[in-house]
Amino acid sequence: MTQSKPVIVIGAGPVGLCLALALAQQNVAVTIVEQLSDADFLDQVPRAGSNHPSTLEMFDRIGLYEKLVPRGIIAPKFLYWDRQTFAVIAEFDHKFLADDTKFPFVLQCERIKIIEEALAMAKQHPLISVRMASEFVDFEQRAESVSAKVENAAGEIETIEGSYLVACEGARSIARKNCGIEFEGFTYPERTLNIEVAYDFTRHGFTERNYISDPVEYSNLFHWKGPPERWRIHFPTDPDEDEHKLTTPEHLQGRLKGFLDIGRDFEICGCNLYAVHQRVAKTFRSGRVILAGDSAHVNSPIGGMGLNSGVHDAFNLAEKLVRVLRGEAADSVLDRYDRQRRQIAVKHTQAQTIRNKRLLEERDPAVRKRNHDELRRSAEDPVLARKFLLRASLLESLKEAEAIA
Numbered sequence: 001m002t003q004s005k006p007v008i009v010i011g012a013g014p015v016g017l018c019l020a021l022a023l024a025q026q027n028v029a030v031t032i033v034e035q036l037s038d039a040d041f042l043d044q045v046p047r048a049g050s051n052h053p054s055t056l057e058m059f060d061r062i063g064l065y066e067k068l069v070p071r072g073i074i075a076p077k078f079l080y081w082d083r084q085t086f087a088v089i090a091e092f093d094h095k096f097l098a099d100d101t102k103f104p105f106v107l108q109c110e111r112i113k114i115i116e117e118a119l120a121m122a123k124q125h126p127l128i129s130v131r132m133a134s135e136f137v138d139f140e141q142r143a144e145s146v147s148a149k150v151e152n153a154a155g156e157i158e159t160i161e162g163s164y165l166v167a168c169e170g171a172r173s174i175a176r177k178n179c180g181i182e183f184e185g186f187t188y189p190e191r192t193l194n195i196e197v198a199y200d201f202t203r204h205g206f207t208e209r210n211y212i213s214d215p216v217e218y219s220n221l222f223h224w225k226g227p228p229e230r231w232r233i234h235f236p237t238d239p240d241e242d243e244h245k246l247t248t249p250e251h252l253q254g255r256l257k258g259f260l261d262i263g264r265d266f267e268i269c270g271c272n273l274y275a276v277h278q279r280v281a282k283t284f285r286s287g288r289v290i291l292a293g294d295s296a297h298v299n300s301p302i303g304g305m306g307l308n309s310g311v312h313d314a315f316n317l318a319e320k321l322v323r324v325l326r327g328e329a330a331d332s333v334l335d336r337y338d339r340q341r342r343q344i345a346v347k348h349t350q351a352q353t354i355r356n357k358r359l360l361e362e363r364d365p366a367v368r369k370r371n372h373d374e375l376r377r378s379a380e381d382p383v384l385a386r387k388f389l390l391r392a393s394l395l396e397s398l399k400e401a402e403a404i405a
C-alpha cells in the first residue's frame with residue numbers, strides 16, 4: 001500500500017528520521033524536509049546519547065540498532081555519587097532487567113551518530129524523499145490534505161503536498177507556533193555548562209554514566225566512544241554570570257579542577273552552554289498537523305529522556321498513521337496518540353526529570369541523607385532495583401501509555 005500523498009516529516013533529527021523509517025518500512029511514502037544542507041549536517045554539536053533499553057528495542061525494529069552498536073559504548077551500570085565525600089552512594093545494574101528486555105543496558109551513542117546512520121538509511125529507502133537545505137516556513141491544511149511551504153537553497157518557496165504533516169523540527173517548532181499551540185511549562189534560570197574532555201575518568205572509579213549529587217555544584221559525567229575518546233561533564237551555572245566568561249579556558253579549567261584535581265590542566269575538546277526548559281505542548285495534534293519529539297515536549301537532560309521519549313512518540317505515531325492510511329482505523333485514532341504521549345510527557349518525563357535535578361542539587365542535609373539512603377536501598381535490593389530501572393529506562397512509561405484509552 002502506498003497512498004497518493006506522502007506523510008511530510010519536518011526535521012531530520014532522531015525523531016523525524018525514526019518516524020520516516022518506521023512509516024516507509026510499512027509501505028507509507030514520506031517526504032523529509034530538513035533545513036540543514038548535506039555539507040552542514042554533521043557540523044551539529046553531538047548532544048544526547050544515553051539510549052535506554054526501550055529505545056534500543058525500537059531502533060532494532062527498523063534496523064538502526066546494529067548500525068549504532070559499533071559506534072557506541074554498552075553501559076550496563078550507572079553510579080550515583082556524593083561529591084561531598086566522593087563516595088559512591090548507589091550502583092544500578094541493568095542486569096535486573098534481563099527478563100524485561102532484550103537490551104539490559106544503555107547504549108551511549110550521541111545524537112549526531114544516530115542521525116548520520118538514520119539519514120543514510122532514509123536516503124536509501126525508495127519510499128523516502130529527503131529534501132535537504134529546505135526550510136519549512138508554513139503550512140495550510142484542508143479536509144483531505146495538508147501542504148507545507150518550504151524555502152529551498154535558492155531562496156524560492158516550494159509547496160509540498162501531503163496527507164499529514166508531522167512536526168519533528170525541535171523545540172522551536174514553527175508548526176507548533178503557527179498552530180497557536182501553547183508550550184506550557186517553565187525555563188530554569190541557570191544555564192547548563194557542558195565540557196568535553198579527553199581524560200580517562202575510570203582510573204578514579206567512575207563508570208560510563210555518573211550522576212554526582214552536591215548542594216553547591218551537582219554534575220553528570222558520561223563517557224563517549226571515539227575517536228577521539230571523550231567524557232562530557234555538565235555543571236550548573238550562575239544565572240547572572242556573563243556567558244563569555246563562563247566559556248573561557250581559565251573558567252573551564254577552574255570548574256574541572258574544582259571537580260577533580262589531576263595535578264595538571266585537562267585536555268578540553270569543546271564546550272557549550274544551554275538553557276534548560278521543562279515544557280509540554282498543550283496538544284500534540286491540530287487536524288492533519290501532529291507534533292512529536294522536542295517540538296511537543298522538552299526537559300532537562302538529567303536522566304537522558306528527551307531523545308528517548310521523542311523516539312517513543314515516533315513509533316507510537318507511526319503505528320497509528322499506518323493504520324489510518326491503510327483505511328484500517330479512523331482518523332480519530334490519532335487523538336489517542338495525543339492522549340497517550342502527552343500524558344506520558346507530563347506525568348512521567350517531566351515529573352521524573354524535575355525530580356532527578358532536585359535529587360542531585362538538594363541542599364537540606366536531612367533530605368539529602370534520606371534521598372541517599374533510599375537510593376542505596378533501591379540499588380541493593382533486586383526487586384526495588386528492577387522497579388527503579390523499569391522507570392529510569394522508560395519501559396514502565398510504555399506500559400502506562402498502553403493503558404491510556
Ligand SMILES: Cc1cc2nc3c(=O)[nH]c(=O)nc-3n(C[C@H](O)[C@H](O)[C@H](O)COP(=O)(O)OP(=O)(O)OC[C@H]3O[C@@H](n4cnc5c(N)ncnc54)[C@H](O)[C@@H]3O)c2cc1C
Nearest residue numbers: 011013014015035048049050136170293294304306307308
Ligand atoms: C546537551 C544535551 C544533552 C542531551 N542529552 C540527552 C540524553 O542523554 N538523552 C536524551 O534522551 N536526550 C538528551 N537531550 C535531548 C535531545 O537532544 C533531544 O530531545 C532530541 O535531539 C530531540 O530530537 P528531535 O528529533 O525532536 O529534534 P532535534 O534533534 O532538535 O532535531 C530537529 C531537526 O529539525 C531541523 N529543523 C529545525 N527547524 C527546521 C525548519 N524550520 N525546517 C526544516 N528543518 C528544521 C533541525 O535542523 C534538526 O535537524 C540532550 C539535549 C542536550 C541539549
